Amino acid sequence: MLFENNIIDIKQIPTQENLVFDSLKPAYKTILIINWTVFFIISALLPLTIEPLFEIHLLSWWLIIYYTIVLSSYICMLTVTQRGFPLKGYALREHDIVYKTGLIYRKNTTIPFNRIQHIEIRQSMIARMLGISKLKIFTAGGQGSGLFIHGLSPETAQQLKDFLSKTANQYE
Amino acid sequence: MSNPDFSIPQRQSPKGILLFFGLTFKKIVKTIWPVFVLIILKSSSLNNQKQAVFYAIIALFFIILIVNAILSYLNYYFYIKNEELVVEKGYLKKIKISIPLDRIQTINTHQNFIQQLLHVVALEIDTAGTSQQELKFHALTKEVAEALQLKLSVFSSHRSVVSNDTENSYISDKKTILQISTTDLIKVGISENHLKSLLLIYLFVNGIYQQLHDFFKTALDTASEQAGGFLEKSGMLFITFLAIFFLGMLIVFSVLLVILQYFDLNFSRQDGAFVLKSGLLNKKDIVIPYSKIQLISWETNPIRKWMNFVSVYITQASNSQVKKKQAIIIPGCSNLHLQNILSEIFPDTDTSEWTKHNSHPMYFIRLWIFRIFIISIPLLIFMYSYWQTYIAILVWIFVSAFLSYLSYQKRYFKINPQILHTAKGTIEQEFSLFFNYKIQTIQFKQNFFQRRRKLASIAIFISGGKRIRIPYIQEELAGELYNYLLYCTESGHKKWM
Numbered sequence: 063m064l065f066e067n068n069i070i071d072i073k074q075i076p077t078q079e080n081l082v083f084d085s086l087k088p089a090y091k092t093i094l095i096i097n098w099t100v101f102f103i104i105s106a107l108l109p110l111t112i113e114p115l116f117e118i119h120l121l122s123w124w125l126i127i128y129y130t131i132v133l134s135s136y137i138c139m140l141t142v143t144q145r146g147f148p149l150k151g152y153a154l155r156e157h158d159i160v161y162k163t164g165l166i167y168r169k170n171t172t173i174p175f176n177r178i179q180h181i182e183i184r185q186s187m188i189a190r191m192l193g194i195s196k197l198k199i200f201t202a203g204g205q206g207s208g209l210f211i212h213g214l215s216p217e218t219a220q221q222l223k224d225f226l227s228k229t230a231n232q233y234e
Numbered sequence: 235m236s237n238p239d240f241s242i243p244q245r246q247s248p249k250g251i252l253l254f255f256g257l258t259f260k261k262i263v264k265t266i267w268p269v270f271v272l273i274i275l276k277s278s279s280l281n282n283q284k285q286a287v288f289y290a291i292i293a294l295f296f297i298i299l300i301v302n303a304i305l306s307y308l309n310y311y312f313y314i315k316n317e318e319l320v321v322e323k324g325y326l327k328k329i330k331i332s333i334p335l336d337r338i339q340t341i342n343t344h345q346n347f348i349q350q351l352l353h354v355v356a357l358e359i360d361t362a363g364t365s366q367q368e369l370k371f372h373a374l375t376k377e378v379a380e381a382l383q384l385k386l387s388v389f390s391s392h393r394s395v396v397s398n399d400t401e402n403s404y405i406s407d408k409k410t411i412l413q414i415s416t417t418d419l420i421k422v423g424i425s426e427n428h429l430k431s432l433l434l435i436y437l438f439v440n441g442i443y444q445q446l447h448d449f450f451k452t453a454l455d456t457a458s459e460q461a462g463g464f465l466e467k468s469g470m471l472f473i474t475f476l477a478i479f480f481l482g483m484l485i486v487f488s489v490l491l492v493i494l495q496y497f498d499l500n501f502s503r504q505d506g507a508f509v510l511k512s513g514l515l516n517k518k519d520i521v522i523p524y525s526k527i528q529l530i531s532w533e534t535n536p537i538r539k540w541m542n543f544v545s546v547y548i549t550q551a552s553n554s555q556v557k558k559k560q561a562i563i564i565p566g567c568s569n570l571h572l573q574n575i576l577s578e579i580f581p582d583t584d585t586s587e588w589t590k591h592n593s594h595p596m597y598f599i600r601l602w603i604f605r606i607f608i609i610s611i612p613l614l615i616f617m618y619s620y621w622q623t624y625i626a627i628l629v630w631i632f633v634s635a636f637l638s639y640l641s642y643q644k645r646y647f648k649i650n651p652q653i654l655h656t657a658k659g660t661i662e663q664e665f666s667l668f669f670n671y672k673i674q675t676i677q678f679k680q681n682f683f684q685r686r687r688k689l690a691s692i693a694i695f696i697s698g699g700k701r702i703r704i705p706y707i708q709e710e711l712a713g714e715l716y717n718y719l720l721y722c723t724e725s726g727h728k729k730w731m
Contacts, residue, residue: 077717157724168685170678172716174723177674177730202551202730203674203695 076155083151083162089192090213091147095140096188102136142166152211159199159226161209173209176233177201181226183219195219199226238381243311243322249352250310250373255303256348257372262299312371319359319386321369331369333359340526340550341383345517355379355519359386383521411508411578412564412571414499422496422545422565423489425537492565501564503578508548510562520562526550526731527579528698531666532572533659543568546575549698551731580667585655588648594689597706598642605634647704649715652722654694656702670722672696672730678716680709692716697731 109125146165153160158174182198189195197211197219214222238244263270273288309325318332340360349356354373374382414422497514507523529549538544548562567575576583609630616623641660648655649670657665675695684690690712692704704715 076721077713158720164680166682168680170716171675172677172720173675174673174720176724201674201695202697204697204699204701206701207675207695209675 081153081155081160083153083160085148085151086211086213087194087215088147088213089189089194091143092192093186093188093194093213094143094147098136098139098143102132105132150212154222154225159209161211171209173199173201175226175229177203178226178230181223181230183216183223185216197222238378240312240314240382240385243313245307245310246312246371246373247354247375247378248307249354251303251307252352253348253354253372254306255299258299258302258306314385319369333369335386338386341386341521343379343383343519344513347515349373350515350517357382383519408502408504408509410500410502411574412499412501412567414496414566416493416497418543418566419493419496419499420489421541421543423492424485425535425541426488426492496565499564499566501575508575508578510564522548522550522562524579525729528672528696528730529666529668529700529702530576530579531664532567533662533664535662544572546572549696549700551697576667580653580669582650582653583667585648585650585667588650588655590646590648591707591711592646593642593704593706594687594708595642596684596687596689597645598638600706601638601641602635605638606631609634645705647707649718654702654719656704658703666702668696668702669728670719671726671728673719673723674730676716676719678712684709694719 106129109128113119142165146163149165149168150163152162157176158172160170160172162168162170179200179202181200183195184198185195193215194212195214195216197214199209199211201207211219211222305325306323309328310321310323312319312321314320314335317335319335319338320330320332322328322330338359340358342358342360343355344358345355349372352373353376355376357371357374357379359369371379494514496512499510499512501511502509506525507521508527510518510520510522512518527548527550530546531549532544532546534544543566546564546567548564550562564571564575573583610627613623613627637660641658644657644659644663646657652670653667654670655665655667657663673694674697677693677695678690679693680690684706688709689706690709691706692712692715694702694704696702704712707715
């Protein structure tokens, strides 16, 4: 029991538990995999550049350990991305928007419509090629309080933005 | 006092010319001072003709600055039109800024040393949210500044509070809540966190050292060599003396810093707003309308507890960036003062009856493990060379257990239908109160280990850059809290600012 003596019945409050989430476009998973792959390639090439640049001879067993770590963490990240992707999603409710994420570290972020400050649509170069956008929703809560919704089709992003801006303006 | 009419465009005080001049001069000197040093050093070796050219350049530089100051002053207008504060400035590049009055967050005045000499005040206007516009008047006469401040603050607070007051209700009661004497400030200074002053001194000395280093390299080297030799000879006794001396200096420094900052502090209540005045060299005057207040917190530590006072912090709505200088701190509040401040804002401030929700003991484990690792891993480098490292790590394991237990015990939250109350701390303890509906964003977090034990953490973001964490509580309780806070935020029609 959260607290006693409340006027409204706490069980009547809308909950998040049985919420149905819209999933994100699979193209976003491709972007995540591309990101990890780029990171992996850079890490794999790193030792090759150290030898000629700094004239340090790396012992072979160091390299073996290094590559084992890099490769296994790459595989690990790919698995997490693959398994975690279906868990990402967003949901619109009557009064707020929810974004959830996470396989190992689960996180639900909610922004009430009447706290939205402004909304942006962003699209990176790769995202443009794959035909997806992301939406950023800002509140006055400062660093970390914003909400990114990744992997939306440009039309959905625009529709969402229009809907949210319109709704948020009603509270002005 | 004649009431200035803000509907017609007007300029700042003519003394503003001096300030415009000074500001540009400061800005230019700051960026190109090495050139100046070079020129002055080189000037003696120049022949007469070149010297004349050199002086001419300097004279021209000053003339340009003076003309710039005059033109800037003449082209700087401000007025209120259509419920907007409009500022027009610039002569080469014309800039027009208009800020809707209801967007104005805070209106602060302050006076630095020069402004005190000139009898003018600076007025800073901060706006809400994303547009990140900020306005600063550098030189207003005291009357104009006060009138403007009153006009703007009344307007913005009328907007956000219920607007059934009549126009003239603001010429009303001003009540001092607390006035801090210099002796109280000395107490506050002694109870400060001295690590902060240590850092300040370090940065200050380091900055000076870096600058002087090149000039006096040789002199410093010999001096430090001598000092080193001296240290070796006199040994432990001297080091102990030095440490005590240094600690004493730190305390004196802290006390001086506190007196400079909070000299003659007066905290009062005036028509729906708090007014904070303080400062010796830099005078501050901050108006905080009640509706802009997001959270009130107060901090105590063992020394403060013994001296029987707390420091109060007021967080108000501001731009997304947290500005340290805008944090409102009222040091040296007695419990009675604290109650007076709190009861001004909150309908119910006695939290002793509310149910207390502690974090789960797992929170202690997590803190402990984290603290052990954060200190031990860097220490591992010394493990081969010094066997003492093992003892240090062992001692730390016990000390961190104690500290983590304190942190775990001091962390809790309480809630009633309107207000959320949280507490945290280790040696010190910080309490806070805020209205449930003032949240901006809320997060429900659960890592793998928490999920297995049916625990969760809540993070709440409120305006003014403050984040409140409620870690490691029962999953079900976290869910209820999450849903209830959202319900409060979404169902009410109360403005958060």
